[in-house]
Amino acid sequence: MNPFTYGGIVEGKDFCNRLREFEDISRSMKNAERLFVYAERRMGKTSLVLRAAKSLSPAFYLPIYIDLWATSDERTFAEAFARAVTMASETRVSKILDAAKTFFGRFSPALTVDSSGKPVLKFEAGNIPISERDLVEILSIPERLAKKKRRNVVIIFDEFQRIADYGDDTLERQLRSIIQHHKHVSYIFLGSRRHVIHKLFLNSRSPLYRSAGHYPLEMISLADWKPFIVEKFRRTGKKIGSGVIASLVTLTEGHPFYTQHLAHTLWDSTPIGKEATEKNLSAALETVLSREHYGYSSAWELLTPTQRRLLLALSDAAYPAIPLFSTEFARTFNFRSVSTVQRAIASLMEKDFIDQSGDRFIILDRFFKRWLQRVAGSQ
Numbered sequence: 001m002n003p004f005t006y007g008g009i010v011e012g013k014d015f016c017n018r019l020r021e022f023e024d025i026s027r028s029m030k031n032a033e034r035l036f037v038y039a040e041r042r043m044g045k046t047s048l049v050l051r052a053a054k055s056l057s058p059a060f061y062l063p064i065y066i067d068l069w070a071t072s073d074e075r076t077f078a079e080a081f082a083r084a085v086t087m088a089s090e091t092r093v094s095k096i097l098d099a100a101k102t103f104f105g106r107f108s109p110a111l112t113v114d115s116s117g118k119p120v121l122k123f124e125a126g127n128i129p130i131s132e133r134d135l136v137e138i139l140s141i142p143e144r145l146a147k148k149k150r151r152n153v154v155i156i157f158d159e160f161q162r163i164a165d166y167g168d169d170t171l172e173r174q175l176r177s178i179i180q181h182h183k184h185v186s187y188i189f190l191g192s193r194r195h196v197i198h199k200l201f202l203n204s205r206s207p208l209y210r211s212a213g214h215y216p217l218e219m220i221s222l223a224d225w226k227p228f229i230v231e232k233f234r235r236t237g238k239k240i241g242s243g244v245i246a247s248l249v250t251l252t253e254g255h256p257f258y259t260q261h262l263a264h265t266l267w268d269s270t271p272i273g274k275e276a277t278e279k280n281l282s283a284a285l286e287t288v289l290s291r292e293h294y295g296y297s298s299a300w301e302l303l304t305p306t307q308r309r310l311l312l313a314l315s316d317a318a319y320p321a322i323p324l325f326s327t328e329f330a331r332t333f334n335f336r337s338v339s340t341v342q343r344a345i346a347s348l349m350e351k352d353f354i355d356q357s358g359d360r361f362i363i364l365d366r367f368f369k370r371w372l373q374r375v376a377g378s379q
């Protein structure tokens with residue numbers, strides 16, 4: 001069996017390092033702090049925070065994980081929140097409805113079972129627009145719950161950037177004013193679209209400005225990948241040397257998802273009992289890029305010529321040394337003006353092709369970046 005997994009949450013032996021981050025986040029959870037953990041997509045935010053939450057002693061802590069991915073407004077937020085709080089606070093099926101009634105009675109909870117027999121909590125009042133008062137009441141529950149259960153509650157909001165699309169800032173305002181009074185609740189916010197998150201937490205006009213500590217999640221280093229990858233090859237009867245691992249991690253920039261993905265494909269292209277070579281690695285990259293080719297070229301077709309040229313420029317090894325919004329950049333990569341570059345950046349960011357990292361712009365999909373370098377090479 002291939003020992004490398006990508007996509008989805010990783011735990012146990014599939015989880016590489018992040019010891020310091022694990023300690024930092026666990027400590028915030030235990031100290032009832034508010035922390036905002038952010039990184040690019042698929043950097044391992046969810047895996048890391050769930051790992052920290054699982055390590056907490058259930059006798060003292062009650063972690064509640066709320067995925068906001070599918071929410072689109074205050075009402076869907078309230079429903080996701082109420083459901084997660086109820087299901088986490090009561091594990092016995094017979095008690096779920098009682099728990100929901102205790103805290104969310106106003107929203108007419110009802111319990112049904114799905115086709116697999118799993119309990120599903122619904123709120124009959126779900127179609128009624130939610131008032132600001134309702135929101136205040138709901139957001140006050142974690143502290144009440146902590147007192148009732150005599151355990152510290154840890155609220156994890158995953159995909160928190162969603163709330164930037166809710167239409168107005170009611171929720172942000174209420175969150176800020178309510179959670180600052182909570183003494184027995186830790187709030188961990190996870191977010192991925194860096195520029196949206198900056199708007200939410202770093203913009204001085206935003207209600208959540210400075211309401212939580214900041215914790216950017218970085219790449220996993222080569223030194224940490226090495227033992228992880230070596231061990232997985234060894235355990236499955238194959239070998240890999242430091243040199244090939246270094247080449248692999250250079251290709252993926254140490255990004256967890258792309259590193260696992262490429263390692264997975266490299267493992268496949270290495271014969272049983274043999275050591276992975278640079279040639280196997282090239283073959284693995286080839287396999288990945290050819291699998292993705294259709295998707296990448298379809299995306300490419302939909303871009304304007306300026307956007308395409310900008311992507312090629314950002315994938316160019318010369319880019320990081322030249323400031324993006326400078327006449328030198330425009331001149332080097334043949335753009336009419338700095339404002340042309342600015343417009344193209346804004347649209348590529350909106351389409352999630354790129355994001356800002358410090359003062360640099362990065363192509364999010366590390367394989368797409370390699371694909372672009374090939375396009376550039378063939379022009």
Ligand SMILES: Nc1ncnc2c1ncn2[C@@H]1O[C@H](COP(=O)(O)OP(=O)(O)OP(=O)(O)O)[C@@H](O)[C@H]1O
Nearest residue numbers: 006007008016041042043044045046047256257260
């Ligand atoms: N600590 C880690 N060790 C090894 N692989 C990891 C680690 N963290 C993440 N990964 C890899 O990255 C993938 C994505 O992880 P995860 O879903 O936790 O990231 P995420 O940042 O929450 O992603 P998304 O932005 O899609 O929500 C995993 O399936 C795994 O392949």
Ligand SMILES: [Mg+2]
Nearest residue numbers: 045046047158
């Ligand atoms: Mg996630």
